[in-house]
Amino acid sequence: MDSDVEMNAASDxxxxxxxxxxxxxxxxxxGDDDGGDGSDAExxxxxxxxxxxxxxxSDEVVSRREQTFAVLNxxxxxxxxxxxxxxxTAVLSIAREEACVLLHHYRWNISKLSDEWFAxxxxxxxxxxxLFTGNGHPPSRKASSITLTCGICFEGYSSETMxxxxxxxxxxxxxxxxxxxxxxxxxxGCLSLRCPDPSCGAxxxxxxxxxxxxxxxxxxxxxxxxxxxxxGSKMTKWCPAPDCTCAVEFVGDENYDVLCNCKFSFCWNCTxxxxxxxxxxxxxxxxxxxxxxxxxxxxxxxxxxxxxxxxRPIEKNQGCMHxxxxxxxxxxxxxxxxxxxxxxxxxxxxxxxxxxxxSAKKEGAYDETEARRERAKNSLERYMHYYERWASNQASRQxxxxxxxKAEREQLAKLTDIFGIxxxxxxxxxxxxxxxxxxxxxxxxxxxxxxxxxDKVKSEFFEYLQGEAESGLERxxxxxxxxxxxxxxxxxxxxxxxxxxxxxxxxxFRVKLAGLTSVTRNYFENLVRxxxxxxxxxxATGQGAATTSAATxxxxxxxxxxxxxxxxxxxxxxxxxxxCERCTFLNLPSVDVCSxxxxxxx
Amino acid sequence: MTSSSxxxxxxxxxIACNRLQKELTEWQLSPxxxxxxxxxxxxxRWVIEVTGAAGTLYAGETYxxxxxxxxxxxxxxxxxxxxxxAPMHPHIYSNGHIxxxxxxxxxxxxxxxxxxxxxxxxxxxxxxxxxxxxxxxxYVRNCRNGRSPKETRWWFHDDTV
Numbered sequence: 133m134d135s136d137v138e139m140n141a142a143s144d145x146x147x148x149x150x151x152x153x154x155x156x157x158x159x160x161x162x163g164d165d166d167g168g169d170g171s172d173a174e175x176x177x178x179x180x181x182x183x184x185x186x187x188x189x190s191d192e193v194v195s196r197r198e199q200t201f202a203v204l205n206x207x208x209x210x211x212x213x214x215x216x217x218x219x220x221t222a223v224l225s226i227a228r229e230e231a232c233v234l235l236h237h238y239r240w241n242i243s244k245l246s247d248e249w250f251a252x253x254x255x256x257x258x259x260x261x262x263l264f265t266g267n268g269h270p271p272s273r274k275a276s277s278i279t280l281t282c283g284i285c286f287e288g289y290s291s292e293t294m295x296x297x298x299x300x301x302x303x304x305x306x307x308x309x310x311x312x313x314x315x316x317x318x319x320x321g322c323l324s325l326r327c328p329d330p331s332c333g334a335x336x337x338x339x340x341x342x343x344x345x346x347x348x349x350x351x352x353x354x355x356x357x358x359x360x361x362x363x364g365s366k367m368t369k370w371c372p373a374p375d376c377t378c379a380v381e382f383v384g385d386e387n388y389d390v391l392c393n394c395k396f397s398f399c400w401n402c403t404x405x406x407x408x409x410x411x412x413x414x415x416x417x418x419x420x421x422x423x424x425x426x427x428x429x430x431x432x433x434x435x436x437x438x439x440x441x442x443x444r445p446i447e448k449n450q451g452c453m454h455x456x457x458x459x460x461x462x463x464x465x466x467x468x469x470x471x472x473x474x475x476x477x478x479x480x481x482x483x484x485x486x487x488x489x490x491s492a493k494k495e496g497a498y499d500e501t502e503a504r505r506e507r508a509k510n511s512l513e514r515y516m517h518y519y520e521r522w523a524s525n526q527a528s529r530q531x532x533x534x535x536x537x538k539a540e541r542e543q544l545a546k547l548t549d550i551f552g553i554x555x556x557x558x559x560x561x562x563x564x565x566x567x568x569x570x571x572x573x574x575x576x577x578x579x580x581x582x583x584x585x586x587d588k589v590k591s592e593f594f595e596y597l598q599g600e601a602e603s604g605l606e607r608x609x610x611x612x613x614x615x616x617x618x619x620x621x622x623x624x625x626x627x628x629x630x631x632x633x634x635x636x637x638x639x640x641f642r643v644k645l646a647g648l649t650s651v652t653r654n655y656f657e658n659l660v661r662x663x664x665x666x667x668x669x670x671x672a673t674g675q676g677a678a679t680t681s682a683a684t685x686x687x688x689x690x691x692x693x694x695x696x697x698x699x700x701x702x703x704x705x706x707x708x709x710x711x712c713e714r715c716t717f718l719n720l721p722s723v724d725v726c727s728x729x730x731x732x733x734x
Numbered sequence: 735m736t737s738s739s740x741x742x743x744x745x746x747x748x749i750a751c752n753r754l755q756k757e758l759t760e761w762q763l764s765p766x767x768x769x770x771x772x773x774x775x776x777x778x779r780w781v782i783e784v785t786g787a788a789g790t791l792y793a794g795e796t797y798x799x800x801x802x803x804x805x806x807x808x809x810x811x812x813x814x815x816x817x818x819x820a821p822m823h824p825h826i827y828s829n830g831h832i833x834x835x836x837x838x839x840x841x842x843x844x845x846x847x848x849x850x851x852x853x854x855x856x857x858x859x860x861x862x863x864x865x866x867x868x869x870x871x872x873y874v875r876n877c878r879n880g881r882s883p884k885e886t887r888w889w890f891h892d893d894t895v
Contacts, residue, residue, distance in 0.1 A: 284808060284843045285749060286756040301844070310749070311843055314809040328844040330836070 200384025201400065203393045204368070206358070209379055213361040216242060224249055229337040230262055232357070236323050239364040261326055261335035267298040282307055284328060295344065297327040297334040308344040312336070316349045320356045371396060372403045387664075388412075397573075409663035410577040418580035422519065439463055440470045452528070452609035468521060518583040522576050528609070529572035535613065536565035546620055551635050560642060564612045564649045571605045571656050581663060590667040597662050601655040604715070607729070608648040615641055647728035651715040744805040746778055753808055754778075757846055766848050768855055778803050781817070782851060790859040797821050799854065800830075801847055811841035813884055814850060822864035825857060829874045831883040832857075833867065835890040838883075 204212065220231035223246055237260045238245040249256050257264065278291045284307035294302040303311070315322040325341075327334040341353050362368045362379040371378045373396035380390045380400060388401040389408040397406040399415070407415045441463035453467045464473040539562060544555045578598050585591050619633050619641065709719050710733055712726035719726055724733045746754065754777050761771055770783040780801040786792025798817040804810040814837050816830040825833040836845060836853055867873070877886075 285753050286760075287752070306749075307843065310806070310809045314806070314843075328842045330840070330842050330845060 200382065200387065201390040202381045202383075203371075203390075204362075204379045204381055205393065206377055209358055209361060209368075213240075213358065216240060216361075220245065226262075227266070227337075229339050230267070232338060233262070233324065233335050234260055236357070236360055236364065239366075240361055241365075261324075261333045263298045263334055265298060267335055267337050267340070284311065295340070297332075297336050297340065299327050299329070299332050299334040301327050301329040301332055301334075303328060305344055309346060312341060312345045313349050316345070316352050316356075320360060322353060323356055323360055369400060369403065372398055406573060407577040407580075408574065409660040410581045414580055414584055415577065417584065418522075421515070440465050440472075452606055452613055453524070454606060454610050468524065515583065518579045522579040525572045525576035525579070529569055529576065532565060532568045532572060532609070536562065536569060539565055543616070543620060547638075550619070550621070551638050553635075553638075560646045560649070561612070561616065564608065564645050567649045567653055568605065568609050568612060571601070571608075571652060574656055574660060575602055575605060578659065578663065587667075593667055594663070597655075597659045601652070601659045604648070604652040604655040608645075608652045611641075611645050611648050615644070644728060647715075647717045651717055651728055654716050746803060746807065747805050750803060750805065750807040751777065754803060757848070760846075761848060766851050766855075769851050772798075780847065782847075784851065784855060784858075786821075787855060787859045791861055791864055792821060792858050795821070799851070801850075808843040808845070811837055811884065812847070812850070813837075813882055814854070815883060821858060822866060823858060823861050824863070824865055824867055826867075827870055827873055827877075828866060829877055831873070831877065831886070833888055833890070835888070838886075838888050839890075 202208075216235060217228055217231045220226075220235055220242060221228050223242075224231065224234075226234075234245055234249070234256070235242070238248075245256075256262075261267075279288045280291050280294055280302050281288055282294065282304040283301055284303050287304065289304045291302065294304050295308060296302045311328055312322070312325070315325045325336040326332065327336070338353070338357070342350055345353065362370055367383065368379045368381045370376075371380060371392040371394060373392060373394050376392060376394040376396060378392050378394060380392060382388070382390065382400045387408060388399045389397060389406040390400045391397040391406075398404065399406055399408075399412060402412040402416065404412070404415055404419065439457040439461060441457065441461055454473050455465050455467050457463045457465070465471060466473055466475075544558045544561065547553065547558055547561075548555050575598070578594075578601075582591070582594060582598065585594055619638055709721050711718050712729060712731055712733075714731045715726060715729040717726055717728040719733070725731070726733070758771075758777070765771065768785050768787060770785075772781040772783060774781065780803075782799045782801065784797050784799055786795045786797075788794075797820065800815055800817050802813040804812065814832060816826060816832065818830065820826050820828060820830040827833075832854065834853065834857060836842075836850065873886075877883075
C-alpha cells in the first residue's frame with residue numbers, strides 16, 4: 133500500500149516535468165494578450181497547476197488506471213463481428229455465412245467452436261444444421277424445368293422458381309418470403325431458422341435470407357445478428373443508458389466502472405450506475421433498502437428545512453452544502469447538520485465532521501446508559517442519516533452536471549470576452565466540474581458503504597477519510613459554484629458601480645480552483661484506495677494504533693497520516709516551494725500560509 | 735364453453751384459402767385413420783371427430799377436435815382444442831387445451847391438419863393413465879373469458895407421452 137502511494141506520487145511528478153515546456157509557452161502567450169498584467173510569480177504557480185491537471189485525460193478524473201474496457205459503437209461492433217467471422221472462415225475453410233451461424237450457436241466463442249469442430253466436424257454440422265454439400269445450394273438437376281409441389285402452399289411450380297436450404301425440401305419464393313417474415317417478426321430466434329420441413333433441420337443462412345426476404349426483413353435480420361454479437365459474448369454488454377446504442381467490452385478482472393461515449397458511467401458487472409469503490413453487493417442491498425424505505429423517506433426529505441437561526445423555510449437550490457439564509461438573517465450553515473458553517477473550516481478552529489453519524493452526541497454529552505438508549509431508539513434514524521447524505525450528493529451531482537453544461541455552453545465564451553483568455557486555457561473550469569461530478573458520485577456511494585460498515589475501528593478510519601474528502605469537495609464545489617459568479621456579468625443592474633474584477637483577480641481564482649481540483653482528487657484517491665483495500669490499513673500490525681490516533685488527533689487539527697506520501701515531492705522541490713501538509717498544494721517559498729486551504733506552513 | 739370464441743377472427747388470406755382448399759381435397763381423398771371431418775361450409779373452422787385407437791386406454795371412445803385457422807395460415811399455427819368433454823389425459827386440460835409443442839413453438843408451415851391429427855392421436859395412444867395435468871385447476875381458472883391456448887407460454891418437458 134505504502135509503496136504504491138509513493139510510486140504514484142513519483143510518477144505524477146515525472147508527468148509534470150515532461151509537460152513543462154508546453155505550458156510555459158501557453159503562459160507567455162497569455163501574458164502578451166493581456167498586456168503583462170499578472171506578475172511572474174503568479175504565472176508560474178498557475179502554470180504548475182495546469183500541468184498537474186493536464187497530465188491525464190479528463191474522462192477519468194479520479195482514477196488513473198489503465199483502460200480495461202472499450203466502448204463500441206454500432207460500426208465498431210459490426211467490424212469486430214466481421215473480424216471474428218473472417219477468422220473462423222479462414223480457420224475452418226468454410227463460407228462466411230456458415231461461420232456466422234456456427235459462431236452464433238457457440239455464442240461467439242471462437243476457441244470453443246474450433247475445438248469442437250476439429251474434434252468432430254460431423255457432429256457440429258449436424259447440431260447446427262450445416263450440410264456437407266453446402267446450405268442454400270440446391271442439389272444440381274439435369275432437367276432444368278421439372279414441376280414440383282411447394283411443401284407449404286401445395287401449388288405446382290417449375291423447379292427454377294423454387295428454393296431449398298440445400299436439402300430436398302423445395303418451396304416457392306412467395307412461401308419462403310412468408311416463412312422468413314413470420315420467423316423474423318417472432319424475434320431473434322430467426323437467427324437459427326431451419327428448413328420448414330419438421331424432419332429436416334437444415335439451417336437457413338443469411339445469403340438465403342438476403343435472396344428471399346423483403347427488404348425490411350433483411351434489415352431486421354442484420355440488426356438481430358449485430359445484437360446477438362453483443363448479447364451472446366461474455367465480454368460485451370449494452371450501455372444501460374436510455375437511447376444509447378453503444379456496447380462496452382470489458383477485459384479487466386476488477387474495477388468494473390466503465391464510461392460510455394454517452395457520458396453515462398456504469399458498473400459493467402451489475403449494470404447499475406458506477407459505484408466504485410463500493411462493491412456490487414452493497415449497492416444492490418442499498419438500492420433494495422431504499423425502495424423499501426422510500427415512502428418513509430420521501431415525506432421527510434421532500435420538505436425544505438427551516439433556517440436554524442431565523443426558522444424561515446430554506447429550499448436547497450445549489451450543489452454545495454454551504455447555505456446562506458436570505459438577508460437580513462444571512463446565517464451561514466451546513467445543510468447536512470444544520471450547524472454553523474463557521475464550525476466547518478480549519479480557519480475558524482472547527483473541523484468538518486458532519487459525515488459522522490451522531491458524532492456530536494457521542495462526545496461526552498450523554499452518559500453510557502443514555503447513549504445506549506439513544507442508539508437503540510430508532511434504526512430508522514441511522515438509516516436516514518446515511519440516506520439523506522446519499523440522496524443529497526446525488527442531487528448535488530445532477531446540479532453539477534447541469535452546471536458543467538452551462539459552463540461549456542455559455543460561461544467560457546463570456547469569460548473569453550471579458551478577460552481575453554482563449555477558451556482552451558479555461559479548461560481548468562471544465563476540469564473542476566468534472567472532478568466535482570465524479571467526487572459526488574464516489575461520495576454518494578461511500579454513504580451506502582458506511583451504512584453497512586459495522587467495524588468500529590474501521591468506521592472511525594473510514595469516517596476520517598470520508599470527512600477529509602467531503603470537506604475538500606465542499607471547498608471545491610463552493611469555489612466553482614460561487615467564486616466563478618463574481619467574474620461573470622451580474623444580472624443585477626445595481627452592481628455595475630462595483631469594480632470589475634481584474635485579470636489578476638481571475639488569475640488568483642484560476643490558481644485556487646485548479647489547486648482545489650487537484651487537492652480534492654488526492655483526497656478522493658486516498659478514500660477510494662482505502663475502501664478498495666477494505667480499510668485493511670487499520671488492522672495492520674503496529675499501524676492500527678498509529679492510524680487511529682492520527683485520525684483522532686486530526687480532529688484537533690493535528691498531523692495527518694498522509695504525510696508519508698508527500699515526503700518525496702517535498703524534497704525534490706525544496707528550492708521551488710513547499711507542499712502543504714494538508715492539501716498537498718505546492719506553495720511558493722515566499723508564503724507561509726497555504727494558498728489553497730490556508731493551512732499554516734509550520 | 736371457452737372454445738366458442740376464437741382468436742382475432744380475421745378472414746382467411748388468399749394464400750390460406752387456397753391451401754385449406756387443397757388440404758380439404760386431400761383429406762377427402764385419404765383421411766387419416768381414426769378421423770372424420772364433420773362437413774360444414776366454414777373453411778376457417780374445422781370440427782373433426784377422433785376415435786381412440788384399438789388397444790389403447792381410449793379404444794372406442796370418440797372426441798371432437800376444433801381447429802381454427804388464423805388469417806395467415808399456414809405461416810401461423812392453427813388453434814387446436816378438444817370440445818367438451820375433453821379426453822382425460824396428462825397433457826389435456828379439462829377446458830380442452832392441449833399441451834403439444836407442434837401446436838405452438840414448433841409449428842411449421844410444412845405441417846398440415848392431417849399431420850397434426852396424427853400427432854394428437856399418437857399422444858393419446860401413448861398415455862399411461864387417464865388423468866388430468868397436475869396444474870389443471872389453476873390453469874383452467876386462469877383461462878376464463880375464452881383465452882386462446884396460443885396465448886399460453888407452454889413449457890414442454892415430457893417427451894414420453
